[in-house]
Amino acid sequence: MVLDDVVSFDAGTLAMACTDEQRVAIRDIVITHAHLDHIAGLPLFIDDLFPILIEPIRIHASENVISLLEEHIFNWSIYPRFSELRNENGPVMEYVPFQAGQEFAVRHLRVLPVEVNHKVPSCGFVVSDGRTTVAMTGDTAETGSFWNYVNGLETVDALLIECAFPDGLAELAGISYHLTPSAMSRELGKLQRTDCEIFAVNLKPSYRDEIVSQIGALERGRINILEVGRVYEW
Numbered sequence: 001m002v003l004d005d006v007v008s009f010d011a012g013t014l015a016m017a018c019t020d021e022q023r024v025a026i027r028d029i030v031i032t033h034a035h036l037d038h039i040a041g042l043p044l045f046i047d048d049l050f051p052i053l054i055e056p057i058r059i060h061a062s063e064n065v066i067s068l069l070e071e072h073i074f075n076w077s078i079y080p081r082f083s084e085l086r087n088e089n090g091p092v093m094e095y096v097p098f099q100a101g102q103e104f105a106v107r108h109l110r111v112l113p114v115e116v117n118h119k120v121p122s123c124g125f126v127v128s129d130g131r132t133t134v135a136m137t138g139d140t141a142e143t144g145s146f147w148n149y150v151n152g153l154e155t156v157d158a159l160l161i162e163c164a165f166p167d168g169l170a171e172l173a174g175i176s177y178h179l180t181p182s183a184m185s186r187e188l189g190k191l192q193r194t195d196c197e198i199f200a201v202n203l204k205p206s207y208r209d210e211i212v213s214q215i216g217a218l219e220r221g222r223i224n225i226l227e228v229g230r231v232y233e234w
């Protein structure tokens, strides 16, 4: 997801899905966790821009995620170690480590990473430009502190919550630390606010229709399905 056309949150499809304008403008990428569906577009995005970069692509990630990227992706076997490479203007990629619970700045945005409950270390984010606040869970199963942070904020304009699998695959969702519509509804029961639009994200494409229909049948306020390729104004 790209916020304000300049900061990307995760990079699963970034290289393939961003617009030409975004390709020119995005130099900051904030990563929730190192699973491939969240980083697959990252090596390609940097590779594509390599010769024309006049500033490095900044990867904002936890130390754990940075280590995984260096060990498994940018390891000279799968892809070049861009963190060691320069073009004629200087370095092409740099890591900017963050720590869960410690807010940091990215361009005009303040980002608070909050640990969530996934198979690997993973963070959700609360992002604000000072006017609008967006909270996103990233990949997670049942979680706690994320809701404490979200409930304590002054305003939240949009909440993005994952819902990867349909209820019929609750066992698979459990072992892979994802949510189903029923589990998502239980999580939303921890949300003590009514001011934010809620969007389900990260629906597995093969089960999308089933998940959408199960979300529609939930007995609670409206839950939108975040549409790929659509521009949202919050």
Ligand SMILES: [Zn+2]
Pocket (backbone or CB within 6 Å): 033, 035, 118, 139
């Ligand atoms: Zn994941």
